[in-house]
Amino acid sequence: MKSVIENRKTTLTANKPTLRSSKHSLWQRLTKGMLYAVLILLAIIQIFPLVWLLFFSLKNNQEVFNTPPLSFPTSPKWENYVKVWTEGNIGTYFFNSVWITVVAVVITVLLASFVTFAITRMKWKYKNFVLGLFMVGLMIPVHSTLIPLFSFFVKVNLMDNPLSIILTYIAFNLPLTIMILLGFYYALPREIEEAAIMDGCSIHRMFFKIILPMTAPVMATTAIINMIYNWNEFVFVNTFISSDKYKTLTVGIQNFIGQYSTDWGAIGATLMISILPILLAFFVLSNRIVEGITSGSVKG
């Protein structure tokens, strides 16, 4: 079958020049060029605001207001970065974002792996129902849960406590994480488990020593997706955390910018600091991120 298609392909390409006039190919080249132009224009639109942000983060107000938007900063004002890092609490917010994100991601991926393992590999009656429970969670708008969560955390004395946000991050990221893991787990060969059990290996040992290492690539993908979501999360921190020492970057910069509402350089530097880790992660791990986002949405 394949060779037949290949054959037809070659005859087709061989016939092309005679079938199509040169006028036609010029027309084709022209459309292709136009399509390229559209795609590149779109890329510029997507990147331009960020380049502008980088530029004004290195300028002072005078330069921002009196020079063209895309003019290169004449003498880069790195002191903007030093200033916002040392004067405000950006360092604290940054550190909070890092540790809260890491803790939530590790627990989410681990819990999700346990659940996915039990659902895909073990035999029990209610597994489809339990899987359904997790999947419906994907459709719940977080805002509908905000008031009850608020009063719940007041009751159990977790208001203004990082645990409240870590727990909500875990709860709201579990469905997506399980969904991404599912496909990978279904594809794992059963022979490995059988052999391990025959050799007298316990389930726990098998899970930790064999299954988890085998799923490392997909765990990395889900971890990155989780990381992006947690790093950027706003409404939970804004609602549950009130003291500066526990705020994360997204909420912290929002407050901080309020104080510097007229100093564009400082604002630019603050925003750059908040987005740099994600941009760096993207440059290093872009394939995994792309893969995670597609597998996380297409299978829905």
Add this chain to the structure above:
Amino acid sequence: MDKVMSDKKIIALYVLPALVVIMTLVYSPIVMTGYYGLMKWDGIGKMEFIGLANYTRLLSDSMFWQSAYHSFLLAVFSVISLGGYLLISLILAGKIKGANLLRKIYLIPMLLSSVAIAQLWLRIYHPTNGVINSVLTSLGTENIPLWLADPDIVLYSIFIAIIWQYAGFYILIYYAALKNIPESLIEAARIDGATPWQIAYKIKIPLIANVIKVTIVLAVVGSLKYFDLIYVMTNGGPNGASEVMASYMYKQAFRTYDFGYGSAIGFFLLLICLVVTWVIRKLTASEEEIQY
């Protein structure tokens, strides 16, 4: 083997922690939202049962309907823009060099927090120093629009930022789906003399109908619960011109401390999201039956 793999204790040990977390923090809150909606409550003091009063108030609250209308508009705009994303993806998935790099560039805004994006776009739209208006001024344009202060255009201004944020996401999804179509199908159509337009319309789009369905659900539900960007950029203003359901709910609960009414809005929002998801799936499912 079967015996080991159906050990109830181990299954419970593996499933219960996650199940407890999601039941406590996702499912019990949505039940409680409906319950609080029946109460008069400021969040701290005693609750007072008032029946459906909050829900009837909702029905006659013009500000709420205005915010619901804005959410609806955003949903319509988002679905329309899906057509554009699909078109871009069709171009991108054709034999284009550098397609991989391009789709990654498109995706970058999607990775940033809505707060950072909102703060950035506040400056892009800044009346005097913003990048748009400084270009317009240098071109000698008079009557420069107040992008975020004019009630007639504020929603569109915000929507442009939303397009910028999510374009890469949808293009990526469509691109991945289009790349999954077996090359032999397209080749066969080409041999039969189909034009690229016919191939796209008659083969590629029907084949990724399922993915398109998912993106429609994502776009509509995403628009209905839109919050962060609007909260930071305009906080619903000017004069409620960019208020959406989620921001209105947040104000009622955490600004005016009317937790009962806020909960009623939250519950309404939940119902709309679930119903809309269900309806879209039903509609698109029946279309599929006709097709095959």
